[in-house]
Amino acid sequence: MNLFDLTGKVAIITGSSRGIGRAVAERMADHGAKVVISSRKAGPCEEVAAEINAAHPGAAIAVPANISSKEDLQRLVDETRKAFGKIDILVCNAASNPYYGPMAGIADDQFRKILENNVIANHWLIQMVIPEMTERKDGSITIISSIGGLRGSTVIGAYNISKAADFQLARNLACEYGPSNIRVNCIAPGLIRTDFAKALWENPETLKRATSGSPLRRIGEPNEIAGAAVFLASAAGSFMTGQNIVVDGGATIA
Numbered sequence: 333m334n335l336f337d338l339t340g341k342v343a344i345i346t347g348s349s350r351g352i353g354r355a356v357a358e359r360m361a362d363h364g365a366k367v368v369i370s371s372r373k374a375g376p377c378e379e380v381a382a383e384i385n386a387a388h389p390g391a392a393i394a395v396p397a398n399i400s401s402k403e404d405l406q407r408l409v410d411e412t413r414k415a416f417g418k419i420d421i422l423v424c425n426a427a428s429n430p431y432y433g434p435m436a437g438i439a440d441d442q443f444r445k446i447l448e449n450n451v452i453a454n455h456w457l458i459q460m461v462i463p464e465m466t467e468r469k470d471g472s473i474t475i476i477s478s479i480g481g482l483r484g485s486t487v488i489g490a491y492n493i494s495k496a497a498d499f500q501l502a503r504n505l506a507c508e509y510g511p512s513n514i515r516v517n518c519i520a521p522g523l524i525r526t527d528f529a530k531a532l533w534e535n536p537e538t539l540k541r542a543t544s545g546s547p548l549r550r551i552g553e554p555n556e557i558a559g560a561a562v563f564l565a566s567a568a569g570s571f572m573t574g575q576n577i578v579v580d581g582g583a584t585i586a
Contacts, residue, residue: 335568339364347426349376350527355554399453450494470513506574515573521578547582
């Protein structure tokens with residue numbers, strides 16, 4: 333038995349045109365899954381889907397969607413079912429952070445956008461896929477959170493609040509849907525080499541400061557998060573639910 337085999341499974345991964353989301357989609361396709369590439373812009377989604385299909389013919393489709401739009405998310409779900417017939421795996425990776433600074437300076441619309449995109453949108457999308465998972469008594473949902481949800485910050489406090497809320501969203505849903513054999517977990521990455529975190533690693537001196545306190549003394553790569561996502565979606569992670577896997581090079585223990 334291959335514990336990491338995803339053959340026959342269908343996965344939606346949001347924010348999958350680049351970074352962590354793209355790596356998750358690519359690695360899930362490598363393990364046999366059909367994958368749905370989704371982010372706001374159609375062009376980048378189609379490019380990623382084409383590259384995956386070049387390696388695994390027929391394994392990927394592109395369905396652009398803005399996570400702030402409930403209508404877009406419903407279309408994402410509907411188009412996935414139309415193409416592949418079902419949804420077995422959901423990875424809520426897309427997120428936003430439009431504000432950098434102390435909580436006293438954040439505008440209401442900025443705070444609202446962070447909570448809506450990083451928490452409420454996850455809730456919407458999960459509720460759209462849960463009914464069929466409940467009917468089949470099988471499903472895996474993973475929310476990509478952040479170690480920011482475990483720490484305080486003087487500059488990304490609102491983002492960290494949203495990521496802490498994702499931990500609790502996963503715990504609550506794990507309790508609600510566990511009897512239907514649906515598992516809900518979080519992954520909390522540390523500093524990963526993505527465009528989203530570019531300000532923290534592009535400058536060598538900034539990168540050195542950011543990584544000097546962690547045991548592995550280096551930045552993480554998207555594939556190192558993708559491995560955890562494959563684990564949670566596969567038979568290897570079938571007894572794990574309501575948990576948060578920290579993948580941070582040891583930053584939170586140092």
